[in-house]
Amino acid sequence: QITLKESGPTLVKPTQTLTLTCTFSGFSLNTGTVGVGWIRQPRGKALEWLALIYGDDVKRYSPSLKNRLIITKDASKNQVVLTVTNLNPVDTATYFCAHRAQSISGWGTFRYWGQGSLVTVSS
Amino acid sequence: DIVMTQSPDSLAVSLGERATINCKSSQSVLYSSDNKNYLAWFQHKPGQPPKLLIYWASTRESGVPDRFRGSGSGTDFTLTISSLQAEDVAVYYCQQYYSTLLTFGGGTKVEIK
Numbered sequence: 595q596i597t598l599k600e601s602g603p604t605l606v607k608p609t610q611t612l613t614l615t616c617t618f619s620g621f622s623l624n625t626g627t628v629g630v631g632w633i634r635q636p637r638g639k640a641l642e643w644l645a646l647i648y649g650d651d652v653k654r655y656s657p658s659l660k661n662r663l664i665i666t667k668d669a670s671k672n673q674v675v676l677t678v679t680n681l682n683p684v685d686t687a688t689y690f691c692a693h694r695a696q697s698i699s700g701w702g703t704f705r706y707w708g709q710g711s712l713v714t715v716s717s
Numbered sequence: 718d719i720v721m722t723q724s725p726d727s728l729a730v731s732l733g734e735r736a737t738i739n740c741k742s743s744q745s746v747l748y749s750s751d752n753k754n755y756l757a758w759f760q761h762k763p764g765q766p767p768k769l770l771i772y773w774a775s776t777r778e779s780g781v782p783d784r785f786r787g788s789g790s791g792t793d794f795t796l797t798i799s800s801l802q803a804e805d806v807a808v809y810y811c812q813q814y815y816s817t818l819l820t821f822g823g824g825t826k827v828e829i830k
Contacts, residue, residue, distance in 0.1 A: 643812075
């Protein structure tokens with residue numbers, strides 16, 4: 595059974611750096627056929643994909659936020675960490691992590707998701 | 718980036734009636750080597766994570782009722798809810814996973830008329 599759970603601060607000040615951790619179980623992030631991504635949803639707005647990291651340490655970032663994002667993994671701890679720098683109130687959102695995998699049929703999309711972590715950026 | 722454009726932004730449908738949501742990608746998401754459209758549909762309810770409904774444009778995820786149907790190919794796709802139920806009230810998103818840079822549509826809010 596695959597599960598993911600986000601953790602991190604609920605309130606961050608503008609210009610500060612946000613660090614979110616996704617702790618997962620039910621799979622290993624140690625091959626290029628598995629990935630963990632981050633997606634966010636500002637209240638009342640659309641889902642926005644942010645970043646992905648694969649088990650072979652390949653990383654992908656949303657072009658619009660690339661300069662402010664860092665994604666890393668610790669496969670031994672079953673964790674993926676997303677860092678967002680220079681926070682702004684518009685970064686207030688629920689942040690989700692999700693699992694993606696490749697099967698014999700090809701690459702799939704985000705089938706398993708965490709419950710989400712609400713982060714508010716405010717002074 | 719591949720831009721995903723959904724229409725309408727919202728729609729209100731009577732219980733038991735059909736709901737149709739459209740999604741257009743700025744470039745084809747049909748992968749020629751396997752002839753699959755790398756297009757998914759998600760259902761998102763408040764306070765919950767998004768739920769995968771459809772992948773490969775038309776394959777229902779396990780456990781998804783058959784009133785949900787995905788269709789289309791290339792750049793134009795449709796999600797149809799054949800007989801709207803109260804529990805289907807949600808925001809629906811299309812998403813392309815053809816590119817290594819994934820993108821979602823803007824969402825369509827489905828309500829009961």
